Amino acid sequence: MKRLITVVAAIALTGIVGCKANSPGQLETRTITFAEHHVFIGNKKQKNPLPNTLQTLADGKEAFSHYCVACHGMDGQNTGVPFVEHISPPIPSLASPDVQSYTDGQLKWILDYGISPSGMPGSKGTLSDDELWSIVVFLRHLPPAGSQGIPDMYTH
Amino acid sequence: MNRKYMQLILMATVLVAAGLSCPIARADAVPQRIEITAKRFAFEPGQITLKKGQPVVLVLKSMDVAHGIRFRDLNVEVKVGAHGTSEVRFTPEKTGDFVGHCSVFCGSGHGQMVLTLHVVD
Numbered sequence: 001m002k003r004l005i006t007v008v009a010a011i012a013l014t015g016i017v018g019c020k021a022n023s024p025g026q027l028e029t030r031t032i033t034f035a036e037h038h039v040f041i042g043n044k045k046q047k048n049p050l051p052n053t054l055q056t057l058a059d060g061k062e063a064f065s066h067y068c069v070a071c072h073g074m075d076g077q078n079t080g081v082p083f084v085e086h087i088s089p090p091i092p093s094l095a096s097p098d099v100q101s102y103t104d105g106q107l108k109w110i111l112d113y114g115i116s117p118s119g120m121p122g123s124k125g126t127l128s129d130d131e132l133w134s135i136v137v138f139l140r141h142l143p144p145a146g147s148q149g150i151p152d153m154y155t156h
Numbered sequence: 157m158n159r160k161y162m163q164l165i166l167m168a169t170v171l172v173a174a175g176l177s178c179p180i181a182r183a184d185a186v187p188q189r190i191e192i193t194a195k196r197f198a199f200e201p202g203q204i205t206l207k208k209g210q211p212v213v214l215v216l217k218s219m220d221v222a223h224g225i226r227f228r229d230l231n232v233e234v235k236v237g238a239h240g241t242s243e244v245r246f247t248p249e250k251t252g253d254f255v256g257h258c259s260v261f262c263g264s265g266h267g268q269m270v271l272t273l274h275v276v277d
Contacts, residue, residue: 066261128257128267130228 032089033098036115037106046105050133060138063131069151071119076142080150089118095142107136187211187245194223194236194258197265205274211247224259225271235260248275 050056065074073079076094084091092099102110111132114122123132187210193200194216206212216225216236224235234244248254258269 063261066266123267125267126264127261128270130257131267 029089037102041102041106041109041115043105043109044103046103046108048104048108048133048136050130050137052137056134056137057141059131060134060136063127063135064138066127068135070153074143074148074151075145076139077145079146079148080154082154087119091119093145094139095145099139104136104140107139108132111135187213189213189215191215191217192225192271193217193219194225194269195219196221196263197258197269199225199258199269199271202270203272203274205276206248208248208251208275208277211245213243213245215241215243217241221262222260223262223269225256226259227254227256227273229254230273232256233259248273251275251277 064072064076068076071078071081071084071091072094073081078084078091078093081091094100099107110120111127112122112124114120127135188206190204190212192204192214195218214225214232214234216223216234218236218238218240221238222236222240224233226233230246230248232244232246234242236242252275254273254275256271256273258266262269
């Protein structure tokens with residue numbers, strides 16, 4: 001009986017500790033990053049149907065400003081996002097090699113479906129395909145960090 | 157004599173110019189007007205058939221918030237404020253199906269707001 005109580009208590013404790021939202025360790029981060037790039041995130045081979053022009057870039061910047069900026073900042077590099085230090089898993093800089101090494105098709109897939117269980121939501125239906133593909137172009141030409149100021153919603 | 161010859165040339169030029177401009181004048185004549193209502197999150201009607209080469213005016217009316225419609229392939233866009241009316245005039249010059257999307261972010265179903273133009277001969 002005593003042994004049973006000890007085992008149950010150990011399982012419960014493990015569960016509680018496991019639920020604590022600590023920052024992921026290096027091994028955890030590497031494993032998840034690998035799995036995302038090679039297993040979970042599909043659509044690797046799809047090409048962007050939109051022309052890579054200044055107009056598409058401007059469209060992407062505008063579409064990005066609708067609500068991506070709440071978490072990623074105006075520059076896609078988290079500038080001015082007040083909770084960026086307090087969220088786990090952390091919000092990546094979209095200019096980072098981890099993000100930039102996704103193919104265009106994978107970036108579109110992430111925009112469509114999000115990444116669960118991170119905080120990244122899917123936007124399929126909320127933004128049109130045109131807008132999502134134009135955001136992919138914007139992600140490939142992000143402005144310098146801090147150059148776009150702070151999102152309006154955080155300046156009031 | 158020389159002056160009369162010049163007058164004849166001038167008259168002929170004017171007549172030729174008038175003749176050439178006739179098709180344009182016809183095209184400018186009376187464009188078809190089509191009313192479209194925009195309401196979160198749909199356009200009504202959702203499909204429109206147009207004739208190639210026939211000028212058209214799309215009249216966009218918002219029943220709620222600001223909306224817009226953009227046909228990327230036709231380079232046509234019109235935006236409208238909340239409860240407002242705007243219009244855009246154009247002449248479709250190629251046949252096919254062209255999908256327009258709402259071009260002003262209007263909420264969670266914004267990406268589902270589409271209007272298809274069928275342009276036929």
